[in-house]
Amino acid sequence: MAKISLIVNGNPVNANVDSRTLLVQFLRENLRLTGTHVGCDTSQCGACVVHLDGKAVKSCTTLAVMADGHEVRTIEGLAADGAPLHPMQEAFREHHGLQCGFCTPGMIMTAVDLVNRKGHDLSDHVIREELEGNLCRCTGYQNIVTSIAAGAKAMGKSA
Amino acid sequence: MYEFKYHRPATVRQAANLLVKNEDAKVIAGGHTLVPVMKQRLASPPHLVDLSHIEGLDTIEMKGRSLVIGATAKHAAVATSAVVGEAIPALAELAGGIGDPAVRHKGTIGGSLANNDPTADYPAAVLALGATIVTNKRRLKAEEFFQGLFSTALENDEIITKVMFPLPKKAAYIKFRNQASRYALVGVFVAKRPSDVRVAVTGAGSDGVFRATAFEEALKKRFSHKVLDGVSASADGLNSDLHGSAEYRAHLIGVLTRRAVEAATAK
């Protein structure tokens, strides 16, 4: 077992974990933050994307012990309970960027990271390139791309 | 995944001592090869030594006339580094094309080289640019370092600390992605160096990264895609699988080398 301390969605968390625990397992099973999904478990689909020190990473391919001392943000941390949705979440709702919703938390965390890196004015081409690591089995991506472009702009206004 | 003991050393020396003391211990950097492999139980090291918290091991800087990249520099850092963009733009582009944004936030140059996946991108750059791989024990030339599929000259307790790239006059990397895995079906790195020209090929060889000497000879006379008319790669020793035959890969080596030379001369 290993002792870990990290910040999750702004709150300090201390835990004793088996060193082989994946970050996604820790978030879902220990902290009951089940918004982060496991789609493939083989590093391909991006359903498990969270922010580690502000950068998008695949939590199914990250050991919880390696996040010791670091800061994690999950989909639950984008907007407080009952508060208005984060502009990127709102854009997905508005533009039908989801159907079953399984890929959505990863899509949104990836999209917010993309805006942090590349700004608020994103071409469809850039968005599609940046979605290389996120798979959706429902939407055909068209509305996801529309949602991200709109969400990026909205994030610029609310900032 | 089987159980292991996790170690977080603060220095390369501490990391090396942990490797000597604990038999079958392995280092982990980005974990984006090792974690998947451990999940599949294809590796089960009893000890993991985390290099990602060693300060200064990810530094990117110019030293004299070489670009020096620390072993734990992440693909995203290399892709966006102004130093790399200035010194060897082709290398920044290569790093920016590895996997996807989340992979690039974790994967490291040292991990990629130590793994020597026959379809990885960095080995082509290291071989074509004639880089030197520096470990806690010695310096290795690219030719000595790569030793076939997933094998390198690294000893069990040896740690890559940095990679030194001499600056080329011109360089470019072009990869043709496998549509499923998105790794290189074939990738070609072309470098016009002060003394010679090198063409390194990844993805195609059944023994890992290699140099396409017929193309190098032609390009030494004149660095232009025009001298490559009539030059072709042999299918001998190339991979043949459901993604493409050896002949198809040989064809791609020719096409991509021409495109890479064109891209390098256009810069």
Ligand SMILES: Cc1cc2nc3c(=O)[nH]c(=O)nc-3n(C[C@H](O)[C@H](O)[C@H](O)COP(=O)(O)OP(=O)(O)OC[C@H]3O[C@@H](n4cnc5c(N)ncnc54)[C@H](O)[C@@H]3O)c2cc1C
């Ligand atoms: C979805 C996905 C897509 C990818 N696509 C690509 C791609 O298109 N092109 C590409 O090239 N790669 C790709 N990769 C691989 C990625 O680049 C890996 O991160 C990289 O190959 C390994 O780096 P790492 O830091 O994650 O190494 P780790 O997984 O931490 O380690 C890999 C191996 O190297 C050893 N090691 C690590 N660091 C050192 C060191 N400093 N000294 C000695 N040994 C060391 C470890 O012991 C281990 O055996 C992809 C990976 C994923 C998950």
Ligand code: FES
């Ligand atoms: S569950 Fe992590 S990438 Fe699919």
Ligand code: FES
């Ligand atoms: S909305 Fe169903 S997987 Fe994307």
